[in-house]
Amino acid sequence: MNPFLQVERHGAVVMVRMNSPETRNALSEPGQIQEFVDLCAGLRRDQSVRAVVLTGNGKAFCAGGNIKDMQNREGIFAGSPYELRDTYRNGIQQIPLALYELDIPIIAAVNGAAIGAGLDLACMCDIRIASEKAVFAESFVKLGIVPGDGGAWLLPRIIGIPKASLMAFTGDTIGADKALEWGLVEQLCSAEELETEALELAQRIAQNPGHALRLCKRLLREGQHMRLDSLLELSAAYQSLAHHTQDHSEAVNAFVEKRKPNFKDQ
Numbered sequence: 001m002n003p004f005l006q007v008e009r010h011g012a013v014v015m016v017r018m019n020s021p022e023t024r025n026a027l028s029e030p031g032q033i034q035e036f037v038d039l040c041a042g043l044r045r046d047q048s049v050r051a052v053v054l055t056g057n058g059k060a061f062c063a064g065g066n067i068k069d070m071q072n073r074e075g076i077f078a079g080s081p082y083e084l085r086d087t088y089r090n091g092i093q094q095i096p097l098a099l100y101e102l103d104i105p106i107i108a109a110v111n112g113a114a115i116g117a118g119l120d121l122a123c124m125c126d127i128r129i130a131s132e133k134a135v136f137a138e139s140f141v142k143l144g145i146v147p148g149d150g151g152a153w154l155l156p157r158i159i160g161i162p163k164a165s166l167m168a169f170t171g172d173t174i175g176a177d178k179a180l181e182w183g184l185v186e187q188l189c190s191a192e193e194l195e196t197e198a199l200e201l202a203q204r205i206a207q208n209p210g211h212a213l214r215l216c217k218r219l220l221r222e223g224q225h226m227r228l229d230s231l232l233e234l235s236a237a238y239q240s241l242a243h244h245t246q247d248h249s250e251a252v253n254a255f256v257e258k259r260k261p262n263f264k265d266q
Contacts, residue, residue, distance in 0.1 A: 013049075013053065015053045018055070024059065025060050029075065036099060043102060047265045051104065051107065052105070054121075055109035055110070062121050076091050096124050096149060100154070105127070107129065107198050109197075114136050115137045117148075119137060120150055123150075123155055128185040137171060138168045142171035151168070159183055159184050209248070211241075250263060
C-alpha cells in the first residue's frame with residue numbers, strides 16, 4: 001500500500017503531499033492519521049529542518065472525512081458513542097496535537113477544496129497560501145455533526161468569532177477571494193504557481209537560524225493562552241538561550257561584515 005504522505009526534501013525545507021487524489025485526500029484511515037503523527041515526531045527530532053510545506057495531490061487539498069464511511073458507519077466512524085469518542089481522541093485528534101504543536105513553521109499550500117477536517121488541517125498550519133481555484137468550508141453542520149478535530153478552536157483564532165460562526169453555522173463554502181479578504185489565507189496565486197510560491201516562501205523562512213524559528217513559533221503558540229507577564233518571562237528565558245547559540249553570533253557577525261551568514265543549527 002502506498003503511503004498517504006509523500007515527503008520530499010529541498011535543503012532545509014520539507015515538502016509534504018497528501019496523496020489520495022481518488023478520494024480528494026479524504027482523512028478517514030487510521031494509517032493516514034498515524035503517518036501525520038510519525039511525520040511530526042521525525043521532524044521534531046531533525047534540527048536541520050527549518051520549514052515545512054503541506055499540500056495535496058490532485059484537485060483537492062483535503063476533503064475531510066470520507067462520507068461513504070460515515071454512511072456505512074465503517075472505519076473511524078464505526079462503533080458505539082463511547083467507542084467513537086475514543087476513536088476521535090486516539091485518532092484524528094492526534095493530528096492537531098502533533099501538527100499544530102510542531103515547532104517548525106508550516107505553510108499550507110491549498111491547491112483545491114479544503115472542506116471540513118481539510119479546512120481544519122489548513123488552520124493547523126502557520127501560514128496559508130492558496131490557488132485561485134481553492135474553496136473552503138467548515139461544513140460539519142451540513143452533515144449533522146460538529147468540528148471534531150479542533151476547528152472550533154482554530155478557525156476563530158484566524159478569522160475571528162463572527163466569521164467563524166458564520167462558516168460553522170451555515171456550513172457554506174467560500175471561494176479563494178473571500179478567504180483572502182477574511183484573512184483565512186495570506187496570498188493567492190495561480191494553480192500552476194502555487195507550489196513554486198510556497199517553496200519560495202518556505203526557503204525565505206528557512207534562511208533564518210533554525211533555533212530562532214522554533215523558539216519564535218513556540219512563543220507565538222504560547223502567547224495565545226498566556227498572560228502578558230507570563231509570556232514576557234518565557235520570552236526572556238528563550239532569549240537567553242538564543243543569545244548563546246553559535247548561529248546568533250554568526251548572524252551578528254555576518255550583518256556587521258555585510259556578508260551572507262552560514263548557519264549550522266548550533
